[in-house]
Amino acid sequence: MSRNQTVYNFNPGPATLPKEVMVQAQEEFTDYRGLGYGIVEASHRGEAFKDVLARTEQNVRELLEVPEEYAVLFLQGGASLQFAMVPMNLMMPGRPAVYADTGAWTAKAIKEAKLFGDVEIVFSGKEAGYACIGDPQSWEVRSDASYLYICSNNTIRGTQYHFFPDGGGVPLVADMSSDIMSRPLDIARFGLIFAGAQKNLGPAGVTLVVLRKDLLARTPEGLTAMLRYGTHVEKDSCFNTPPVFAIYMLGLVTDWLKGQGGLAAVERINTVKSQTLYEMIDSTTFYQGTAEAGDRSKMNITFRLPNPELEALFVKEAAENGLIGLKGHRSVGGIRASCYNAMPLAGISCLVDFMTEFEARHG
Amino acid sequence: MSRNQTVYNFNPGPATLPKEVMVQAQEEFTDYRGLGYGIVEASHRGEAFKDVLARTEQNVRELLEVPEEYAVLFLQGGASLQFAMVPMNLMMPGRPAVYADTGAWTAKAIKEAKLFGDVEIVFSGKEAGYACIGDPQSWEVRSDASYLYICSNNTIRGTQYHFFPDGGGVPLVADMSSDIMSRPLDIARFGLIFAGAQKNLGPAGVTLVVLRKDLLARTPEGLTAMLRYGTHVEKDSCFNTPPVFAIYMLGLVTDWLKGQGGLAAVERINTVKSQTLYEMIDSTTFYQGTAEAGDRSKMNITFRLPNPELEALFVKEAAENGLIGLKGHRSVGGIRASCYNAMPLAGISCLVDFMTEFEARHG
Numbered sequence: 001m002s003r004n005q006t007v008y009n010f011n012p013g014p015a016t017l018p019k020e021v022m023v024q025a026q027e028e029f030t031d032y033r034g035l036g037y038g039i040v041e042a043s044h045r046g047e048a049f050k051d052v053l054a055r056t057e058q059n060v061r062e063l064l065e066v067p068e069e070y071a072v073l074f075l076q077g078g079a080s081l082q083f084a085m086v087p088m089n090l091m092m093p094g095r096p097a098v099y100a101d102t103g104a105w106t107a108k109a110i111k112e113a114k115l116f117g118d119v120e121i122v123f124s125g126k127e128a129g130y131a132c133i134g135d136p137q138s139w140e141v142r143s144d145a146s147y148l149y150i151c152s153n154n155t156i157r158g159t160q161y162h163f164f165p166d167g168g169g170v171p172l173v174a175d176m177s178s179d180i181m182s183r184p185l186d187i188a189r190f191g192l193i194f195a196g197a198q199k200n201l202g203p204a205g206v207t208l209v210v211l212r213k214d215l216l217a218r219t220p221e222g223l224t225a226m227l228r229y230g231t232h233v234e235k236d237s238c239f240n241t242p243p244v245f246a247i248y249m250l251g252l253v254t255d256w257l258k259g260q261g262g263l264a265a266v267e268r269i270n271t272v273k274s275q276t277l278y279e280m281i282d283s284t285t286f287y288q289g290t291a292e293a294g295d296r297s298k299m300n301i302t303f304r305l306p307n308p309e310l311e312a313l314f315v316k317e318a319a320e321n322g323l324i325g326l327k328g329h330r331s332v333g334g335i336r337a338s339c340y341n342a343m344p345l346a347g348i349s350c351l352v353d354f355m356t357e358f359e360a361r362h363g
Numbered sequence: 364m365s366r367n368q369t370v371y372n373f374n375p376g377p378a379t380l381p382k383e384v385m386v387q388a389q390e391e392f393t394d395y396r397g398l399g400y401g402i403v404e405a406s407h408r409g410e411a412f413k414d415v416l417a418r419t420e421q422n423v424r425e426l427l428e429v430p431e432e433y434a435v436l437f438l439q440g441g442a443s444l445q446f447a448m449v450p451m452n453l454m455m456p457g458r459p460a461v462y463a464d465t466g467a468w469t470a471k472a473i474k475e476a477k478l479f480g481d482v483e484i485v486f487s488g489k490e491a492g493y494a495c496i497g498d499p500q501s502w503e504v505r506s507d508a509s510y511l512y513i514c515s516n517n518t519i520r521g522t523q524y525h526f527f528p529d530g531g532g533v534p535l536v537a538d539m540s541s542d543i544m545s546r547p548l549d550i551a552r553f554g555l556i557f558a559g560a561q562k563n564l565g566p567a568g569v570t571l572v573v574l575r576k577d578l579l580a581r582t583p584e585g586l587t588a589m590l591r592y593g594t595h596v597e598k599d600s601c602f603n604t605p606p607v608f609a610i611y612m613l614g615l616v617t618d619w620l621k622g623q624g625g626l627a628a629v630e631r632i633n634t635v636k637s638q639t640l641y642e643m644i645d646s647t648t649f650y651q652g653t654a655e656a657g658d659r660s661k662m663n664i665t666f667r668l669p670n671p672e673l674e675a676l677f678v679k680e681a682a683e684n685g686l687i688g689l690k691g692h693r694s695v696g697g698i699r700a701s702c703y704n705a706m707p708l709a710g711i712s713c714l715v716d717f718m719t720e721f722e723a724r725h726g
Binding site (some may be wrong): 036078080112225242246249 | 368369370372374375376377378379380385386388389392393398399400401403404405406407409439440441442443444446447451471474475478559561566567568569585586587588589590602603604605606607608609612685688
């Protein structure tokens, strides 16, 4: 790879950020808008950061059309801490939590939830190698469940919910770490959503949580302050020092998403990007998609080559051509092209060209 | 304040970072050492970040002379999450934890610890308005205590331990968020230390933890994965996606500390800085220090003016002169000059000049 070659970063997260965002953050890194110091050095109690936080929350509310009765939080600890915070805050005595197991991330969430109460599995894709989501709209969820939990996009096998289940009166909780803000969302269908920022929203180190405030009443007495959603709602995400720079970057990314025309426009672009890649995959037997066609993800496009040796060569040669991060998750192998919001169409075109050329040489 | 005036940021955290670090981070922000993308966009499983993480851990080990039997962790959630993680992991059944209450941060830690077991207070500075530390070397700690907990520097009233207690066989746990790496430390005296990075080490969003590995055996079964120190020791701080950019910045700051000559050299500079300010304060009755002389902090220099109106004017006029963040904590008022490692001596000189001039006009 030559030093000045354009690099397209297909890593699954932390991932590529919009070029305009990176340039702006660089420009104002040491002097934030004339303050004489960087936002990374700014007090979380000062006007500059308070303004960043307020505008970032407003961006989230606008883009996701968050209803008034929902809180928007910026926390730390990633989705992995949410795997515990969700049951710690939302599980009610004698009322099981219902989980759909669609991949490694739900399996981890289930493991944590079991530490706090009974868990029932409404769907498991495990025997099918997590290649499918099933038929979420047909799931019957017991009416006394504490909540119904899903992961909206599964990065490892490249599946995604295209229809969400209806829990009836049971709050729907979703880990949206890998497809948040990739499409419009009807927040009113959910009790709580969360997303680690490092795929679609910004840098690693901040977790977006949107939750319906009436659910706060469930949190049991005696839960430690940092793990209570209510603590952070009450203090507007500033109970303790928040990750200032990560929130600032999330603010810039959401500015950029608004500039793209909002989530409906972003979804159209994501559809074109993923269709372009899936059409390439489906045009040949050399590349084989790993997810069931109806459940394919627009974020993580996963496929195999005829053998692991060719896959390793593909990853290596792609990197030499500036297409990096294409190695599949270590648990499944193969190839994974993560195409989050910030991956430009030009990156997809380069990848398709490379795939065509690679097949011509090795097919 | 004119736009091109030098600004000295005396905020208590997030705080000023070394100028050289800020410039380097800016230079390589969009293209990390020829990779073609920024470290903020780099996969935590990739070589670039793995190298950052390894070098940063090595810097911490060198600067603090961390013995082999200690683990070095980079976590999320700040000191506030440590207030819970410490008792969750280290409290043993029937063996109380012993706390020294020297300020608002220990009070918060005590409140959290009480959720998990019995707490005994070995010293309380509360009645004295937290203006002193007491005589830590005279404290008698019951030999069956789970641990002895202190906060080495108290940002609000500006006190600092200049001598550490000896717990005998009882592990000493210290919140060092506001004076970590401001002076050499004999880690072997401690069972566990932790520090939110945003004062002396880097940006908000990463927490340094150094702990003696034999203490891991205490963690009870059933504790959720993210809150177990053992999880992070086992996975070298990469159990889940770590805060990549914050760790990278901590790496640059520790490079800079090494460049300063290590912690003994850094302490000498901090001594000069704080002595300069305390001498100014003690040279007049116009300024009154708030901490007892023997317990004064080298990090947070706190003082009062004759009345709150003059204090407000001082803060306002100082800011107009490029000296920002001098307002005391909202719970106590007054003035606080936070002079962490990255505050240059030039900033102290400017502050002293301003104090002299302000007194001449208003004294």
